[in-house]
Every structure is written in structure tokens, then in C-alpha cells.
Amino acid sequence: MIRFGLTRGVTAAAMMLLLSAVLFFSTEALPGDAAGVVAGADATESERAEIRKRLGLDEPAVARYVTWLGDALTGDLGRSSAAGRPVAEVLASRFGNSVVLVGLAVAGIAVLATTFGLVAGLRAGRLGDRLLSSMTVTLIALPEFLLATGLVVALAHQGGMFPAVSIFPPGDSPWQHPDMLVLPVTGLVLGGLGVATRLVRAAVVSVAESPAIEQARLDGESGVRLAWSYVLPAAAAPGIQGLAVMAAGLLGGSLVVETLFNYPGVGSELARAVTYRDAAMVQGLGLALAGSALLILFVGDLLAGLLNVRSRPASWRRAERGAP
Amino acid sequence: MSNLPRRAFLGFGALTAAGVSGLLTACSSSSDGGGDDAGATLRAAFAGGGSSETLNYFVGPTALDFVRARLVHAPLGAIDAGQPDGVSYGILESIEISDDLTSYILRLRDSVTFTDGSPVTASDLLHSLRAPDELEGLPFTRLVGRSFDLASARKLDRRTLRLPTAQPIADGRLLLCQSMLVIKDGTTEFTPKTPSCGPFVIEAFEPGQQTVLRRNPDYFGDDVNLDEIHLLSIGDAEARVNALREGQADFVSGVSPFNARDLAKTRGLTVRAGEPPYVSNLRFEMNLSHAPFKDERVRRAFRLAVDRQAIVDTVYFGRAEIGNDVPALGFPSYDTGLEQRSYDPDEAKALLREAGHEGMSIELTAGPELTGMVETATLIVENLRAIGVKASLNELPAGQLFADYEAYQRLPFAAGYNPSAPFEANHTPGTFPDVDKLVATARSAPAESDREAASHKAQGLLWEKGNEIIPVFVPTVDAHTDKVSGVRSLQFPDLSAVELASA
Numbered sequence: 001m002i003r004f005g006l007t008r009g010v011t012a013a014a015m016m017l018l019l020s021a022v023l024f025f026s027t028e029a030l031p032g033d034a035a036g037v038v039a040g041a042d043a044t045e046s047e048r049a050e051i052r053k054r055l056g057l058d059e060p061a062v063a064r065y066v067t068w069l070g071d072a073l074t075g076d077l078g079r080s081s082a083a084g085r086p087v088a089e090v091l092a093s094r095f096g097n098s099v100v101l102v103g104l105a106v107a108g109i110a111v112l113a114t115t116f117g118l119v120a121g122l123r124a125g126r127l128g129d130r131l132l133s134s135m136t137v138t139l140i141a142l143p144e145f146l147l148a149t150g151l152v153v154a155l156a157h158q159g160g161m162f163p164a165v166s167i168f169p170p171g172d173s174p175w176q177h178p179d180m181l182v183l184p185v186t187g188l189v190l191g192g193l194g195v196a197t198r199l200v201r202a203a204v205v206s207v208a209e210s211p212a213i214e215q216a217r218l219d220g221e222s223g224v225r226l227a228w229s230y231v232l233p234a235a236a237a238p239g240i241q242g243l244a245v246m247a248a249g250l251l252g253g254s255l256v257v258e259t260l261f262n263y264p265g266v267g268s269e270l271a272r273a274v275t276y277r278d279a280a281m282v283q284g285l286g287l288a289l290a291g292s293a294l295l296i297l298f299v300g301d302l303l304a305g306l307l308n309v310r311s312r313p314a315s316w317r318r319a320e321r322g323a324p
Numbered sequence: 325m326s327n328l329p330r331r332a333f334l335g336f337g338a339l340t341a342a343g344v345s346g347l348l349t350a351c352s353s354s355s356d357g358g359g360d361d362a363g364a365t366l367r368a369a370f371a372g373g374g375s376s377e378t379l380n381y382f383v384g385p386t387a388l389d390f391v392r393a394r395l396v397h398a399p400l401g402a403i404d405a406g407q408p409d410g411v412s413y414g415i416l417e418s419i420e421i422s423d424d425l426t427s428y429i430l431r432l433r434d435s436v437t438f439t440d441g442s443p444v445t446a447s448d449l450l451h452s453l454r455a456p457d458e459l460e461g462l463p464f465t466r467l468v469g470r471s472f473d474l475a476s477a478r479k480l481d482r483r484t485l486r487l488p489t490a491q492p493i494a495d496g497r498l499l500l501c502q503s504m505l506v507i508k509d510g511t512t513e514f515t516p517k518t519p520s521c522g523p524f525v526i527e528a529f530e531p532g533q534q535t536v537l538r539r540n541p542d543y544f545g546d547d548v549n550l551d552e553i554h555l556l557s558i559g560d561a562e563a564r565v566n567a568l569r570e571g572q573a574d575f576v577s578g579v580s581p582f583n584a585r586d587l588a589k590t591r592g593l594t595v596r597a598g599e600p601p602y603v604s605n606l607r608f609e610m611n612l613s614h615a616p617f618k619d620e621r622v623r624r625a626f627r628l629a630v631d632r633q634a635i636v637d638t639v640y641f642g643r644a645e646i647g648n649d650v651p652a653l654g655f656p657s658y659d660t661g662l663e664q665r666s667y668d669p670d671e672a673k674a675l676l677r678e679a680g681h682e683g684m685s686i687e688l689t690a691g692p693e694l695t696g697m698v699e700t701a702t703l704i705v706e707n708l709r710a711i712g713v714k715a716s717l718n719e720l721p722a723g724q725l726f727a728d729y730e731a732y733q734r735l736p737f738a739a740g741y742n743p744s745a746p747f748e749a750n751h752t753p754g755t756f757p758d759v760d761k762l763v764a765t766a767r768s769a770p771a772e773s774d775r776e777a778a779s780h781k782a783q784g785l786l787w788e789k790g791n792e793i794i795p796v797f798v799p800t801v802d803a804h805t806d807k808v809s810g811v812r813s814l815q816f817p818d819l820s821a822v823e824l825a826s827a
Binding site: 047048050051080082083084085090093094152156157160163164165167168169170171259260261262264268269272273274275276277278281 | 373375384463560
């Protein structure tokens, strides 16, 4: 197990280095730079050149990559070319918000997808399964902005139940305003629920046909007890890996929801930075997102490894076999 | 492991319950709390700029940064065509111009103080004028530095400053009053604690989210009615409109033409569009290094082919002004005597045939940098196809159009825009030498009649042979509840004199 963890850890670190280079040089390769955007249409040539020099855009790219990577390791991610704010400061304020949003959404997805996936998987082919499958397919087919807009219309415009946009007073964190979290979290849950449910259902279906479950059924187990105690533990590994992939993707990818509900997360900040050629911001936020995505996947892999009977250390297996 | 989802489920359920009860209390406190006791609070939403928002308005790239700064730092004045000087004064009492147009005397109001109690003096004024250059401000903040010799400025007394010009200019008042604000001498950094002398002071600032402004009790003006302004940053136009509809904001800026039409019909809401000169010109530039555009007849054909009324009606639902291919609509020197360009596809076809460019191909490049830019470009492409031009549209995503400025300048046919600014001071020389000469005269001739004649002649030449199609002038459209009054449409909305009627 320790070797498994170590191998995965080293792979993740190498991956991280590779990603940092890809990230840096792909933002470099984009045509144009912040000087063109920042200066505006009425700037003179010398004013443009001056801005370029001030932003350090006149140095060679490789030299800038090495400096940037070195600084990043010490926690200095550079400054935004838009107004000179340190990237690390922006990251600190936005990243926590995204973690709150995505954490709640993933928790919601986990609960609902597990419930629906178990119900559907254990009744594969029957009416309940077909109803749930149509629901999940519909959810997958609906674009995220449509789901989110539907939520605004139904729960904000018509019902007046929840605020349509997130407006947090200065200094407050999203935790202090749960009412403003409801619509963005629900939007993300609906967006991810379809795929997650199908994932769990597929795992449950394959587990349900296994000899172990057959044995449990013959032993008289059924219903909720069979699902909770026998099917779920066996189907959990692929489920957790699926959720990890989803959580990693949502962390920077909840752009539609963040934009529509004005949620101050890291995704909308990244999109703004790309639009305005704010290279330092794109690189800094990208690096943090890539790092946390790798971390989540790494932890997901470890958990799944622990749950997967076949990859457990032999001593565990012996202990299990010895148990009554 | 099997109890993990169960625990998560319980946690989620508890959180949902907390959310609902939190909401109930939040609703009741927010709708009553802003009432009479706390005084009038305006909640105004702008697009903002995410975390790149800054209190340093010299480098802040978004409208919100300037709107905020104008509420905190007193402006020298504002462009006001109704006043004899063409401007109305703010912290300045007067601007006098020497007869030979080579020096300007700026006089401050008496006994104005900063929030730290110190008086506003000529030294502060001079620092304010030099700061855009010294603090490496964005080009649009440096108009004054380009036209005046700030290094040779001299303080005549405690509140009077003599400002020599770089070349003789007559339009210096417009430049000084367009967007200049007063900050304290020595200010190089901007924090909520930085001394200021505008109508409001900053109580809290969270970039990309919210700024809380509180009335400055020592402000020299007497038209401030609000106690607080909350400037909300809401990037998405639809989300801003949702905030207004749901009562989370009293005023929203930057409403799309479609939403404006819809909101105007909604009870309790008012839609307002900026008026000239506070309109942006949407322009389509025909690059003179592209062979067909070297022929004046081709340029005229393109201009005649564009159905301007259709653009105003279908793209802007009437909330835009028809353009006449000459910039700076609404400024005093704008030539209203020029014949309005007609829509004449037959004449356009004939001109193209005459020039031998019948059926020419052209690609128009545009992006969503100004409301309706892409939609207008789409209509222009249609119009050009109608006269036999093989026109196509290259639509770029947001932020791309000006990103590579050198490449942009090489495009044969490209959309662009200029925010509201006087024609002569913003004229870029180098295209037509005769126009450049006339513009120089229009800025520096001693007699006003000569300046106006030269300006009109330059505009006439641009109308006749210029390489820009300016089909429309686009205002910023705002919407607010009927309780809000007193919004002034300047370059950006000015909220300092807003009044909120109690419900």
C-alpha cells in the first residue's frame, strides 16, 4: 500500500511539473498580450511599449518560466497585469469560495447519486430503473445554463424564495449567507447528478451480478440491508473515483453557475483573466487548480485502492479470510 | 466505508435546513433594515472587473473603477454643453485661458478640505494633474499630460495654478474637466484610508464583490442626498437584471438592448439611455493599405450601402443615435450642418462598378467589445452582400479584438469604438495630411470662429473621403427602480446626486 501511494505521489509530482510548463507556454503562445488589451484603442505606440516593459513582457519566455516556477514554489505567483494585485491574494480569497461551493455540491451529488444509483441498479430493467434512467439522461442532455436559468425562474422570479444573485457584504464568507448558496449549489448538483447516478448504477449492476451478492441473497439478505451492507461497499471504489474526477473538474469548471449567480469563485476569475490576457493570473490560478485537481484524484485513487479488495495488502486479505 | 454517504447525507440535510431558516431571517432583515433609521442607501450594480478592480483609478480598467473614484475624489468639473464655458465646474471655481491660448489659469474653490482636515491647495491640484503620468496611468487618463506642459506649471497662490500648454490649444477646458479628479499631494497608493475630498468616503472595499461608500460630512457640494452607496460587482448582464428584478439592487448599469426593451415595460422600473456627447462611436475602419479601399469611390460605396436606421431599430431597439461617419456627436464643435448620409444601395452598386471593384471580397472582423458591435457588423455584412460584395464576418470571442493590437491594425476591415471624447484632441494624425492640418488649426487658431471653421472643414473632409463608417453612436443604458432619481449620465453614470424616494 505504501509503495502504491508513493508511486502515485511521484507520478502526481511529475505530472504537476509537466502541467506547469504546458500552462506557462500555452498562455505565452496566445497571440497578443495584456499590453494590447490594457492600453485601449486610443493609446499611442510608445504608451503601449511602456506598458509592455512594465509588465515584463519584453523578456524571453524560457527565462520568465524559470523565474515564475521558482517564485511559485515560494508562494509568489506574481501580480495581475490588470491592476497589479498579487495573484496569491486573489487565489486566497476566491479559492475558499470555490471549495465551499464545490464541496457542498459534491456532497449533494454523492448522497443523491448513491441513493438513485442503488435503487436503479438493484432494479435494473424494471419500471423504477427506467424512470430514473430517463431522468438522468434528461439531466445530462440539458445544458448547464438552461438548468441554472430554470432555477432562477422557478425559485427566484416566481417563488421569490431564494436570492437570484450572490451578493456578499465585504469581509463575509459564503458560509455566513447560506440562502445565497442554495441556487448555485442546486445548479451544480443538477448538472452533475445525471452522470454520477449512471456511474453508480453501472457499478451496482455489475456488483449485483457477482457471486458474493448472489451468496448474500441466498443467505436471505434483501432490500436496504443488502444494498447498504453488501452492494454499496463493493461498488464504492469506482463511485469514489468518479466523484473525485467530478470534484476536480467542478473546482475551476463551475463557470456557468458562477457567472449566472454572480458567485465569487475561481472559475469566473480564470475566465476573466483569459479574456483580458492576464497571463500571470491565468498561470497562477491554473497552477493552483491543476495542483488541487491532481491532489483530489490522488486521494480518490488512494481511497479506491483501500476499498478495492484485490489491491489490498495480502496481510489484510489474510486477516479478512481469517474472520468468521 | 458504507456510512460515509450516510453522514454526508445528514450533513447536507442539516445544511439545507440551515439555508432555509437563514434565508427567512435574511429576507426579513434585509428588506426592513435598509429603511428609514439607517438613512437612504443606494445599491448600484455594475459589471466590474472581478479581482482586478482597484482603488487606483489610473490603472483600473473598468467603468466601475472610475465610477467609484468619481464618488470618492472630487472632479475638476464635467463637460456640459449648456454652460458658457462648455463645462460645469466641480472643485474648480474657474478656468481662464490666455488670449494666445498658451496658458490656462486654474482656480480652486475656497476652503475645501480633505478628509484628514488639510485644505485642498494648488500643490494638490498640480499633483493630481501629474499623477496619471507619474503613476503610469492608462492612456485614457493621460489626455491632459499630452496637451499641457505639466513640468512647467507654476503655483500663483494657495489656490491658483498656471498651466502652460504644449502647443496653443482652445479645447483645454474639455480635457481638464472630462475625467480629472483631485487627490492629495504625494498620494501614490490608494487604500480606503487615503485622504479624499469627494462626496463619499470608502468604508469597505472587496474587489469584484462590493464597495461600501458612506457620505462625506465635510463635502463642499450641497447636492448629496444619500447616506450610503453600495457598489455591487455583477459581471453578467443577465445576473444584473435579475438583481434589479429581485430587489437586490436599485440601479443597474450596462443593460442589453433586448433587456432594456423588456424592462421599460415593467412596472416600477425605469430605463435610461445616456445622451450625446456621452455616447460611444461604433466605427468600422476601412484600411487604406488594402488595395480596393485606396479608391475613394469604394469607401463611399461602402458607406452608402449601410442601412443605419435598420441598425438603430433592430440592434438597439431605438436606443442609439444615427451616425454620420464623423466622430464626437454632441460636442460643441460637432458639425450638425453636414448632410446626413443616406442609405443608397443603387448608388453604392454604381460606384463599385465605376471603380472596377464589383463583386470584391472583404472580411469584416468584429467582437463583443461594445453593446451591439457584432450584431451591427452582421447587418453591415448583409448590406454589403446586397450591393454584390462578397462580404463575410469574422466574429471574435470577447476580449480578442484589441488583444494583438498590431494585428488589429493590419486588418483590412475591422470594427472598433471610441468612448465619448472631443474630436480634435483625440484625432489620430497620419491618414489624411489635409485633415491633420485643419485639426491643428481647429485646436490653436486664436479666433473662435476660425477654430470652428477649421474643425467643420476637417469634419467635412472626413465625411467626404474618410475611411471610417460610423453608423451609430451607442449610449450606456441603465435601469433603476422608480424610487431612484437624480442619476447624471456623464462618461459613466454619476450617482453623487441620486435621491431615493421612501416607499
